[in-house]
Amino acid sequence: MSVAGWRAGVVIAALMAAGNAARAASHPLVTDILPSGVPLPVPAPTFVLPPDDAGTELLGDAWGARPWLDRHGVRLTAQDVEELWGLTGGGLNRGATYDGMTAMALLLDTNAAFGWHDGAFNISALQIRGRSFTDERLGALNPVSGYDAGRSTRLFEVWYGQGFFGDRLDIRVGSLDLDTEFLVSQNASFFLNASFGWPLSTSSNLYSGGPSWPYSALGTRVKWSPLSALVLMGAVTDDNPTGGPFYSSDGDTQRDASGTRFSLGNGALFVGEAQYWLDLARNLSGKDAPALPGTWKIGGLFDSGAFPDPRYDARGGLLADPDSSGDPREHRGNWMTYVVIDQMIWREKVGSDKTINVFVRATASNATRNRFTREVQAGFTFDELLPGRPDDTFGIAWGVGLYGRRAAQAARDAARFGTATGAPPRPEHHIELTYQAAVTHWLNLQPDVQYFWGVGGGATDGDTGRPIRNAVVTGLNMTTTF
Incomplete structure (x- = not known):
């Protein structure tokens, strides 16, 4: 399938009537492998996975190979992302940077393959290339793109999924990426900035950023649909995908260049989520x-691992003290809570795809273990509103990450002892304006503009010794489905 119209994902599909919900949960969408910049169909109880359509892929039916594979329960997909980013003002170093990613995924439907009902085997791999624009030119906490990641050719996910009780219950076991199902906002995922996918409060507060793109971790995910409008999900995975220390x-x-380390040496990550579908218009105005x-x-989420204190060392002194051992005090266990709202607020008429949608996501984390204890993102998406462009989407979104009390105190300690310079950390805000044009059924172009203030949380430019200036970033994302 093309990227356009695809990534409702298991999150939306699981909110449908019981039969449709679980089948969508068992069979991931093609675009579940993409971390950002994916347009989403609106939540609706009648949503079903679109049928396979070779016209939405560059290679079509691949000279008859795709229909033959499909008859045997095999679906092989490939997607390519090319991005170019430019710093036009502020930040660290003006100029342009390229990054790119190619992904391949194979899904085996066990019913079509050998008569095993309601089962699916999935394996995927990534080839990530280019340089980090955020690290080298911008200096921000929030990467400008979900694809701004370390270069590698790596295994991504490997899991087996099985449905039970008419697919009302769905279980996956294997090496899992949790950010396609948990903590995700369907509308926020349309934006390119990485914080609108897996947010700063998880990517910075967990080991290796947790089981999120481009990493996965060994574990189990359970999804249950007791009612057509209600989904309950839970997962238990290893908490450290690459197996390294926190710092x-x-x-x-570098620690896991191939994605095959399968670490089990730290702690366990427990995640739970309840999702409820509603029709706001029917609730307010009638059927x-x-x-x-x-x-x-x-x-x-709760992580059973050991986490370093942002301010105190192992002897109870201040880490910023020149006489400190430099070894942080360790705390056992860590937690975070969150809420996510995706809501359509306007529709042209009954059945129309011309819509306006709003999203809000907020997180709160333990203050004694984490650098970032609160985070908020919000924004609007506008679907099919431009004349003559029925498949295009545009949107505007904002996000902010707030330092915890101990992290701010540690910075003040460092300034008092003279072991570091600069002002205490402050919130980093970013706002993004993006537009996605469906050039063909298999090619999307997405020009993007982002503005950052409080860049790096008030970090200083190593060349000037002054705080990094507010930054203007422009970019272009090209996504091709083969």
Whole structure:
């Protein structure tokens, strides 16, 4: 399938009527492998996975290979992303940077393959290339793109999924990426900035950023649909995909360049989420009003691993003290809670795809273990509103990450002892304006503009010794489905 119209994902599909919900949950969408920049169909109880259509892929039916594979239960997909980013003002170093990614995924439907009902085997791999624009030119906490990651050619996910009780219950076991199902906002995922996918409060507060793109971790995910409008999900995975220490001079991809380390040496990550579908128009105006569907979610995570204190060392002194051992005090266990709201707020008429949608996501984390204890993102997406461009989407979104009390105190300690310079950390805000044009059924172009203030949380430019200036970033994303 093309990227356009695809990534409702298991999150939306699981909110449908029981039969459709679980089948969509068992068979991931093609675009579940993409971390950002994916347009989403609106939440609705009648959503079903679109049928396979060779016209939405560059290679079509691949000279008859795709229909033959499909008859045997095999679906092989490939996607390519090319991005170019430019710093036009502020930041660290003006100029342009390229990054790119090619992904391949194979899905085996066990019913079509050998008569085993309601089962699916999935394996995927990534080839990530280019340089980090955020690290080298911008200096921000939030990467400008989900594809701004360490270069590697790596295994991504390997899992087996099985449905039970008419697919009302769905279980996956294997090496899992949790950010396609948990903590995700369907509308936020349209934007390119990485924080609108897997947010700063997880990517910075967990080991290796947790089981999120481009990493996965060994574990189990359970999804249950007791009612057509309600989904309950839970997962238990290893909490450290690359197996390294919390603080390390080595990059995550250096520790596990191939994605085959399968670490089990730290702690366990427990995640739970409840999702509820509702029709706001019917609730407010009656059954004859144009449907305004939405999904409302509440969830949380607990990590049983050991986490370093941002301020105190192992002897109870201040880490900023020149006499400190430099070894942080360790705390056992860590937690975070979150809410996510995706809601359509306007529709042209009954059945129309011309819509306006809003999203809000907020997180709260333990203050004694984490650098970032609160985070908020919000924004609007506008679907099919431009004349003559029925498949295009544009949107505007904002996000902010707030330092915890101990992290701010540690910075003030460092300034008092003279072991570091600069002002105490402050919130980093970013706003993104993006437009996605469906050039063909298999090619999307997405020009993008982002503005950052409080860049790096008030970090200083190593060349000037002054705080990094507010930055203007422009970019272009090209996504091709083969």
